[in-house]
Amino acid sequence: MKKLVKGIKAFIALFLFIIISSLIYYKGSILLVFDIYKELKDSNKSIETLGNLINYKASSSMEVKYLKYKNTASKEVFLDLYLSNNYNKPSPVIIYVHGGSWIYGDNSIPIGLEPIINAFNNRGFTIISLSYELLDSRNIDLKDPIIDVKDAIRWVYKNKDKYNFNTNDIGLLGISSGAQLSLMAAYTDDESFIGDKDLSNYSSKVNYVIDIFGPTELSTLDFSDISLNNKKIKNLINSKDELDNYSPINYISDESPKTLIVHSIEDEIVPYSNSEDLYNSLLSNNIDTNLITLKQGSHFFTDFNLNEVYIAIIKVLKFLTSSTSL
Numbered sequence: 001m002k003k004l005v006k007g008i009k010a011f012i013a014l015f016l017f018i019i020i021s022s023l024i025y026y027k028g029s030i031l032l033v034f035d036i037y038k039e040l041k042d043s044n045k046s047i048e049t050l051g052n053l054i055n056y057k058a059s060s061s062m063e064v065k066y067l068k069y070k071n072t073a074s075k076e077v078f079l080d081l082y083l084s085n086n087y088n089k090p091s092p093v094i095i096y097v098h099g100g101s102w103i104y105g106d107n108s109i110p111i112g113l114e115p116i117i118n119a120f121n122n123r124g125f126t127i128i129s130l131s132y133e134l135l136d137s138r139n140i141d142l143k144d145p146i147i148d149v150k151d152a153i154r155w156v157y158k159n160k161d162k163y164n165f166n167t168n169d170i171g172l173l174g175i176s177s178g179a180q181l182s183l184m185a186a187y188t189d190d191e192s193f194i195g196d197k198d199l200s201n202y203s204s205k206v207n208y209v210i211d212i213f214g215p216t217e218l219s220t221l222d223f224s225d226i227s228l229n230n231k232k233i234k235n236l237i238n239s240k241d242e243l244d245n246y247s248p249i250n251y252i253s254d255e256s257p258k259t260l261i262v263h264s265i266e267d268e269i270v271p272y273s274n275s276e277d278l279y280n281s282l283l284s285n286n287i288d289t290n291l292i293t294l295k296q297g298s299h300f301f302t303d304f305n306l307n308e309v310y311i312a313i314i315k316v317l318k319f320l321t322s323s324t325s326l
Contacts, residue, residue: 069155070152070199079155080131081163082126095172096128097182103135130152176212180214187248208324211262214248214261215247249277249278256287261289264296292316
């Protein structure tokens with residue numbers, strides 16, 4: 001599973017670099033692409049460094065690290081904020097939810113992405129990297145990280161004036177298990193999965209969600225590789241009803257937000273059929289959706305065909321530009 005976390009971070013770094021560079025160019029701000037190049041050059045960084053797993057230190061007053069966003073005894077529940085540099089208008093928000101089989105991983109940003117985040121912030125976006133409770137040996141339930149994601153969205157609404165957030169332009173981007181948490185948070189209503197009572201009166205609505213290699217039908221997964229001293233999770237794995245309770249596909253309605261799905265048919269952990277079924281269900285509910293299919297690439301984010309990745313980036317670009325106010 002740690003191999004998965006490492007692969008995910010390297011993939012995210014390259015994936016975000018291409019997306020953001022292309023997105024900025026597409027909107028006519030080509031000078032920002034050169035800004036990215038200049039920042040990479042000035043900071044003596046290169047494309048190859050983007051997959052490095054060492055976290056870079058906060059270098060800007062516009063970064064807020066380890067901000068606790070809800071009342072809880074857990075030390076795992078905090079946000080890293082990369083705030084917009086545009087003070088003149090409310091900032092669109094992208095919330096990143098990391099993967100790691102609900103057990104591993106963290107919300108750290110790989111070194112080398114600093115220039116990319118700076119360019120995105122200069123464009124007017126706020127990026128929030130979310131930490132949530134992990135299903136380790138403690139007696140916690142799969143509902144807990146879902147609650148954390150919902151509460152993080154509610155926190156954005158609560159603090160929209162303080163940080164000048166545009167709450168009409170909030171998106172979720174989840175990887176692997178983080179995608180499952182994102183989809184559950186996006187597809188359930190405001191009254192579902194409430195944690196912190198001080199946040200309970202705020203909305204958890206998002207404008208869009210990006211699902212990258214996410215499990216949407218948990219009963220199709222092989223949990224044999226997960227070894228946990230957690231009775232609740234063991235009971236969950238052995239109960240189809242419980243698995244269905246946490247399967248995003250069962251919460252789709254005509255109120256669901258627009259959804260972009262990215263998945264490889266070679267995924268050896270999450271069956272590609274999860275994404276096909278999700279896509280078809282969204283279409284049947286008249287939800288704006290798109291499925292980007294990769295013919296190569298494992299769930300550990302290796303062995304990709306670069307040409308496929310580039311084509312996928314163009315499609316992601318189209319989705320983002322139609323979903324945000326950038």
